[in-house]
Amino acid sequence: MTMTITHLGTGSRGNSTLLETPSAKVLVDQGFSGVQLQKRLARLNLKPDDIDAVFISHHHGDHGGGALVCQRKWGLRVLANERTAQELGLEPELTTYFEALDLVRIGDDLAVLPVPVPHAGSDNVAFVASHGGERAAIITDLGSWTDELVTHVRGCEHISIEANYDHKRLMYGPYPYSLKDRISGRGGHLSNDQTGQFLAEVCTEKTRSITLTHLSEKNNMPHLAESTVLFYIDELFSGDLTISGQQGPDFSHYIGQSGEELAADEISTN
Numbered sequence: 001m002t003m004t005i006t007h008l009g010t011g012s013r014g015n016s017t018l019l020e021t022p023s024a025k026v027l028v029d030q031g032f033s034g035v036q037l038q039k040r041l042a043r044l045n046l047k048p049d050d051i052d053a054v055f056i057s058h059h060h061g062d063h064g065g066g067a068l069v070c071q072r073k074w075g076l077r078v079l080a081n082e083r084t085a086q087e088l089g090l091e092p093e094l095t096t097y098f099e100a101l102d103l104v105r106i107g108d109d110l111a112v113l114p115v116p117v118p119h120a121g122s123d124n125v126a127f128v129a130s131h132g133g134e135r136a137a138i139i140t141d142l143g144s145w146t147d148e149l150v151t152h153v154r155g156c157e158h159i160s161i162e163a164n165y166d167h168k169r170l171m172y173g174p175y176p177y178s179l180k181d182r183i184s185g186r187g188g189h190l191s192n193d194q195t196g197q198f199l200a201e202v203c204t205e206k207t208r209s210i211t212l213t214h215l216s217e218k219n220n221m222p223h224l225a226e227s228t229v230l231f232y233i234d235e236l237f238s239g240d241l242t243i244s245g246q247q248g249p250d251f252s253h254y255i256g257q258s259g260e261e262l263a264a265d266e267i268s269t270n
């Protein structure tokens, strides 16, 4: 029983993450063009037709901009809340509307829970995917967090979360004051420090891997994100910390199976 989490790419130019179990393949967000999605899936020997469902967190173009093309070109089913579906002009017959905190089941072995997160001008949700008793959280585009989010993410085996900007770089950087204010406000994005503080609340001994996503190209650097976050969770976390950039897919996380079992599995199927 394994679930793999593969980031096809994350950042302001497009986000999409593939979750794969023995019975289901789903995308979390689809902010790429059809051609880009095809290319990125092809590197994993997959086609868009292989995808069972596409979950969309919110309507911003870098997360939902490629949802409609999945419906029109490949007839894929898109799952979103009503506001997001409306903003994206999704095809109703290929859309399933979810409600916050209502568990959605896909195939025999995957369940996905949408949890609301504050992000200005949108009805954004984080997703907590469960498979075989273990959980992976995919959280992006939030200016702050709620106790409810902490409750649902605490103790997840894998956590992907945005570390959008370094506070100093944003404040001394080239953006106009109004935009700096919007990014750093309650409805904007998480800074490296905020991501570290959130992770310090949710990491437990069960947490085995963390991926930092959606780094700003102007206001952040991978080494700053990594070192800042580690400062907050150093005592709590001894697993893998990785960074997902705009170019993917570049790595996968496995939950539900140890490394040794995985190696044995690969040998038996080769």
Ligand SMILES: [Zn+2]
Pocket: 011, 012, 060, 062, 063, 141, 214
């Ligand atoms: Zn975004």
Ligand SMILES: [Zn+2]
Pocket: 058, 060, 119, 141
């Ligand atoms: Zn957004």
